[in-house]
Amino acid sequence: MYLKTERDPEGGWYDRYVQLVDSEGRTIEQLGKHPTLDELREIERKHSVRINLWQQGLVCYECGNQINKRFSSTLEGHLLCWDCATSKEPYEQGDLTVNTDPTKSVLSESKLHEKSLCDYVINVATGCKHGCRFCYVPSTPAIKNRDRMLEKQAEVENPQEDWGSYLLYRDDLPERTHNGLKETDFSDWKVTKRGRGAVMLSSGTDCYQDRRAAQITRGCVHELVDADIPVRILTRSPNVTRDIDLFKKSDGLVTVGMSIPSFDTSLVKALEPQAPPPQARWEALDEMFRAGIPRFVSFSPTYPTMDRDQIRETLSWFEAIDPEVVFHEPMNPRGKNFEMCLEATREAGYEHVAKDLERIQRNDQWAEYAVEHIELVQELANDFRNVTVHSWPDRKLVNSSHGDTKRKLKNMRKQVSPESFASQGRF
Ligand code: SF4
Numbered sequence: 069m070y071l072k073t074e075r076d077p078e079g080g081w082y083d084r085y086v087q088l089v090d091s092e093g094r095t096i097e098q099l100g101k102h103p104t105l106d107e108l109r110e111i112e113r114k115h116s117v118r119i120n121l122w123q124q125g126l127v128c129y130e131c132g133n134q135i136n137k138r139f140s141s142t143l144e145g146h147l148l149c150w151d152c153a154t155s156k157e158p159y160e161q162g163d164l165t166v167n168t169d170p171t172k173s174v175l176s177e178s179k180l181h182e183k184s185l186c187d188y189v190i191n192v193a194t195g196c197k198h199g200c201r202f203c204y205v206p207s208t209p210a211i212k213n214r215d216r217m218l219e220k221q222a223e224v225e226n227p228q229e230d231w232g233s234y235l236l237y238r239d240d241l242p243e244r245t246h247n248g249l250k251e252t253d254f255s256d257w258k259v260t261k262r263g264r265g266a267v268m269l270s271s272g273t274d275c276y277q278d279r280r281a282a283q284i285t286r287g288c289v290h291e292l293v294d295a296d297i298p299v300r301i302l303t304r305s306p307n308v309t310r311d312i313d314l315f316k317k318s319d320g321l322v323t324v325g326m327s328i329p330s331f332d333t334s335l336v337k338a339l340e341p342q343a344p345p346p347q348a349r350w351e352a353l354d355e356m357f358r359a360g361i362p363r364f365v366s367f368s369p370t371y372p373t374m375d376r377d378q379i380r381e382t383l384s385w386f387e388a389i390d391p392e393v394v395f396h397e398p399m400n401p402r403g404k405n406f407e408m409c410l411e412a413t414r415e416a417g418y419e420h421v422a423k424d425l426e427r428i429q430r431n432d433q434w435a436e437y438a439v440e441h442i443e444l445v446q447e448l449a450n451d452f453r454n455v456t457v458h459s460w461p462d463r464k465l466v467n468s469s470h471g472d473t474k475r476k477l478k479n480m481r482k483q484v485s486p487e488s489f490a491s492q493g494r495f
């Protein structure tokens with residue numbers, strides 16, 4: 069299927085009717101004049117196809133130039149050519165500042181094979197509206213080194229402190245993924261034992277955080293699956309269930325995971341202020357379970373206040389959705405954001421949590437809590453038939469441990485997660 073445009077004889081050059089037609093030129097849908105990006109992406113979803121929006125005769129809503137290469141859209145979804153898109157002032161959407169992300173990269177090599185997650189990542193946006201207080205992303209070079217771009221595109225004064233208040237979309241990422249994969253020599257593709265050559269969406273943002281991000285994600289996943297590349301999706305957003313049809317078609321090549329640190333809704337809300345509640349995330353995984361989609365849980369980060377009973381209860385919820393693996397990681401008090409994390413728990417009335425967080429700012433206290441939680445989660449998982457835990461001990465934690473503990477932690481870092489999702493793929 070492709071798009072066909074016809075000039076309105078009564079209108080100007082850029083005044084065009086758009087139709088979706090099949091390979092024999094038969095009209096499938098009439099899309100009227102100037103369909104929005106949202107309408108175009110939803111047409112793809114409805115017919116389960118991918119339509120490259122480049123060179124389909126679509127025109128920029130503002131200047132009338134043809135969309136022949138990069139594009140983006142206005143907040144209302146009107147298509148913009150790259151020149152118009154990159155010269156736009158940011159939009160305000162509630163507390164969020166929104167604009168186009170000029171980033172050129174599509175796929176980035178990733179070190180997340182160390183966590184047995186992937187070898188590559190695709191980030192569908194810069195910024196993340198969830199604004200989790202403990203998020204490490206704003207302290208990474210991907211954000212810290214782009215302060216000038218963020219200032220220009222979203223008037224961001226302090227990328228770390230303002231984390232959660234800006235979001236720059238990469239609308240044409242599916243088109244760029246398509247082209248990038250066409251030109252890829254797969255003999256050069258990085259395939260580590262723990263990363264399986266998989267691509268993860270997303271490590272630096274939530275790829276299903278809203279409709280626009282979800283539409284970009286769907287296009288990218290479609291392209292990756294078409295190229296037989298295993299895909300790992302990690303999100304906090306139940307929106308992910310909108311793509312169950314695509315995951316089903318991928319025949320085991322896509323695994324879907326949710327980050328669920330705890331089921332204490334108000335505490336999670338204090339630390340992840342804009343993210344959907346943990347129960348809703350669990351329900352999305354339950355839908356994956358019922359649809360037979362490979363799934364996993366990221367039990368991360370476990371709060372230092374969680375005791376044996378709370379951890380056991382949380383694992384029992386995980387058992388019910390029969391995940392291929394539960395990744396576990398204790399909290400790591402790094403970066404300036406941890407101070408914000410402390411503040412947020414205090415403001416939410418969780419003084420005892422704040423005290424514990426303060427305590428683990430001391431390295432020895434952190435190491436003690438982190439090792440205790442890793443061991444506890446592993447021990448308790450043994451009580452459940454369907455729960456296999458893959459721990460993520462931090463390198464710093466290994467270095468500050470000794471003897472048997474050090475050996476055990478080191479060994480955990482070398483493990484391959486027990487998942488089978490990539491076995492059908494090209495690698
Ligand atoms: S959802 Fe992920 S990327 Fe977004 S703020 Fe939370 S931890 Fe960071």
Ligand SMILES: [Zn+2]
Nearest residue numbers: 128131149152
């Ligand atoms: Zn334009």
